[in-house]
């Protein structure tokens with residue numbers, strides 16, 4: 001496990017983008033597992049910058065996103081499909097048909113989860129998985145639980161996640177209560193994992209993730225078992241680890 005600590009969000013974002021750029025360079029037809037939330041926004045901006053300078057080519061890249069809220073349409077500005085379109089896909093030359101996000105409007109959620117597992121299997125899993133972490137240690141929307149859920153599944157969001165994501169919605173009632181998320185197995189089977197954890201709000205959980213026991217109560221703690229994981233952190237998120 002590698003931990004790279006930056007002094008600013010900009011520096012951290014650039015370093016994470018350089019790693020992802022290197023992945024695309026060495027395997028132009030790579031499969032990227034992508035994440036939403038505020039953590040990766042700066043990284044996506046750097047990737048867009050690199051693309052615009054002609055340094056990166058997404059034309060053969062496939063992306064598979066971690067999760068989606070249940071009940072939100074792709075054009076709802078809080079949906080993760082919308083987030084990805086606006087923060088990355090619309091600004092680079094990735095083929096629209098090669099970007100995958102779970103369908104939050106699927107009539108049959110179980111079937112949609114099974115379909116998503118097939119997409120992951122068909123693409124041969126992720127070459128690189130990008131992750132943010134929830135303040136409760138969730139990855140994707142794999143919330144703290146008594147076991148690690150293996151496959152894509154429907155999840156009831158915890159009060160802490162609803163609270164943390166409330167800032168993006170007008171009212172708390174608007175925050176969806178359920179989501180679809182990739183399971184832990186596909187995340188852990190990615191060949192490389194890149195985690196972005198910045199800011200003081202992540203300090204307590206980052207200490208547990210990096211130094212605590214591997215437990216489904218802190219889903220991201222399982223990353224200790226991954227053979228190629230890099231954490232991009234900043235001074236604030238590392239404050240309790242010094």
Ligand code: GLP
Nearest residue numbers: 036037038039132133134140141
């Ligand atoms: C959401 C997403 C996660 C993300 C987390 C952290 O709950 N499902 O994938 O990592 O938020 O978000 P932020 O980066 O805004 O702290």
